[in-house]
Amino acid sequence: MNSAAALPSLVPSGGYRRLPSLAQPRLIGLLSAALCAGSAALLGILALTGMRPAPEFANFLVLAAAVAVLAGYCRWRGHPWLLTDSAAVVAVVTVSLLLCGLVSCTGLRLGLPLADQMLAWSDALLGFDVGRVARFVATQPAISELLHFAYNSSGVLCVAVLGWSLVKRDRLLMWRVVATITVAMQLTAIVSILFPARGAAVALGLDALQGQGLPFGAGTYSAAEFAHFYSGDELLVRLADMNGIVCFPSFHTVMALVVLQGFATSPLRWPAVVWSALTIVSTVPMGGHYVTDLAGGIAVWIVACRLATWACRFPERDAGTDWPGPRLTRLIRGLRAT
Numbered sequence: 001m002n003s004a005a006a007l008p009s010l011v012p013s014g015g016y017r018r019l020p021s022l023a024q025p026r027l028i029g030l031l032s033a034a035l036c037a038g039s040a041a042l043l044g045i046l047a048l049t050g051m052r053p054a055p056e057f058a059n060f061l062v063l064a065a066a067v068a069v070l071a072g073y074c075r076w077r078g079h080p081w082l083l084t085d086s087a088a089v090v091a092v093v094t095v096s097l098l099l100c101g102l103v104s105c106t107g108l109r110l111g112l113p114l115a116d117q118m119l120a121w122s123d124a125l126l127g128f129d130v131g132r133v134a135r136f137v138a139t140q141p142a143i144s145e146l147l148h149f150a151y152n153s154s155g156v157l158c159v160a161v162l163g164w165s166l167v168k169r170d171r172l173l174m175w176r177v178v179a180t181i182t183v184a185m186q187l188t189a190i191v192s193i194l195f196p197a198r199g200a201a202v203a204l205g206l207d208a209l210q211g212q213g214l215p216f217g218a219g220t221y222s223a224a225e226f227a228h229f230y231s232g233d234e235l236l237v238r239l240a241d242m243n244g245i246v247c248f249p250s251f252h253t254v255m256a257l258v259v260l261q262g263f264a265t266s267p268l269r270w271p272a273v274v275w276s277a278l279t280i281v282s283t284v285p286m287g288g289h290y291v292t293d294l295a296g297g298i299a300v301w302i303v304a305c306r307l308a309t310w311a312c313r314f315p316e317r318d319a320g321t322d323w324p325g326p327r328l329t330r331l332i333r334g335l336r337a338t
Contacts, residue, residue: 027175030311031092031182038099038186041193042106049109053102053237064094082166089162089178100185104245106237107193108229115195116203119248119290128291130200130284137285138213147282148215154255154279161262168266172312177262179308180301184254187300188246197247198226201288209285219288244287249296252283257301 046052071087123130137144158181165174201207201219210216225243228234234241256279263272283289283297 026311026313027179030179030307034183034186035092035095035099038096038103038189041103041186041190042099045103045106045110045193049106049235051106051109051235051237054239056239057098057102057237060094060098064091064098067091067094081171082169085171085174086166089174092178092182096182096185100189101242102237103186103189104192105225105229105242107189108196108226108245109232110193111230112194112196115197115248116199119195119197119292120200120203122292123290126291130290131204131206134201134206134209134214134219134285138209141213144214144285147278148218148286150275150278151252151282151286154252154259157259157275158255158262161259164262164266164268173262176305176308176312177258179311180258180261180304183304183307184251184258184300187304188249188251188254188297191249191296191300192246195248196230197290198223199247199288200284200290206288214285218286247289248293249300250283250287250289250293251297251300252287252289253280253294253297254301254304256280257298257305261301261305 067087068091071084071091074084074087137147158177161177162174165171165177197203199219199222202223207220207223210218210220222243222245225241226245228241229245256276259279260269260272260276263269266272280294283294284291
């Protein structure tokens with residue numbers, strides 16, 4: 001199905017068909033619900049802990065508001081949907097990233113019991129030894145460098161998925177990916193509050209492998225920030241104090257699956273499969289994750305992806321020529337007539 005015209009703009013631009021279905025309200029509702037959930041979680045945490053974000057975070061809100069106004073202006077002026085939707089995507093993702101980062105970091109100040117022992121026990125129950133995996137990778141310099149590259153390129157590849165959807169003029173794919181990422185970010189941040197963990201590299205003493213086969217920072221790059229938020233008493237939240245904090249569930253696993261989701265029907269699907277597999281494996285030695293974290297990330301992606309698919313689903317009766325069903329019906333009728 002060519003979905004380039006299947007999804008109207010988040011703010012439909014002039015000259016494009018308005019789809020008479022609940023798909024657009026569903027999408028807006030899902031995005032709004034996800035961002036509201038993240039906002040409610042953040043406000044609750046700030047109220048309980050007394051923490052407050054530094055004024056510098058307002059810059060992100062100003063950016064989001066500015067591009068949202070740009071999207072509205074483009075719709076009003078009847079500009080092409082590429083510009084309208086691109087601005088809307090930037091606004092949604094900016095707010096989502098801001099909420100995800102603040103919730104996951106400030107949530108540590110609640111001081112809930114560390115989940116490292118539980119996560120390690122879960123790994124043992126499943127028969128996985130992350131220490132053995134990390135030590136093996138440390139003895140293989142080429143594998144270590146490859147996994148390090150895959151781990152660090154996750155965010156760039158997620159942006160590439162959105163770029164691909166724009167190049168292919170595939171609105172449906174673009175908004176499904178955006179909805180998946182937005183929901184997954186808020187779910188990950190909120191769930192991580194309940195399971196604060198230092199990570200396998202720190203808890204199991206694997207940090208000694210840094211410089212001995214693993215790059216410096218592997219599995220421990222956010223240890224200082226974790227301690228700052230979990231054990232500290234600073235009430236002002238600064239941008240410089242924020243770094244990758246979440247252990248369970250693994251958001252790098254989510255990003256790897258989002259990339260696979262975005263390229264699943266493209267000529268790049270098999271490279272995407274390979275890269276996604278490498279990224280998921282890399283979360284153990286490079287991200288200091290437990291295998292249970294990966295399972296959590298997969299579960300978050302499944303929930304987010306299913307919700308995004310539901311929000312962007314178009315009934316056959318509303319799809320017109322964009323849905324293959326009517327064309328197939330006409331073809332069968334033509335064959336019967338002959």
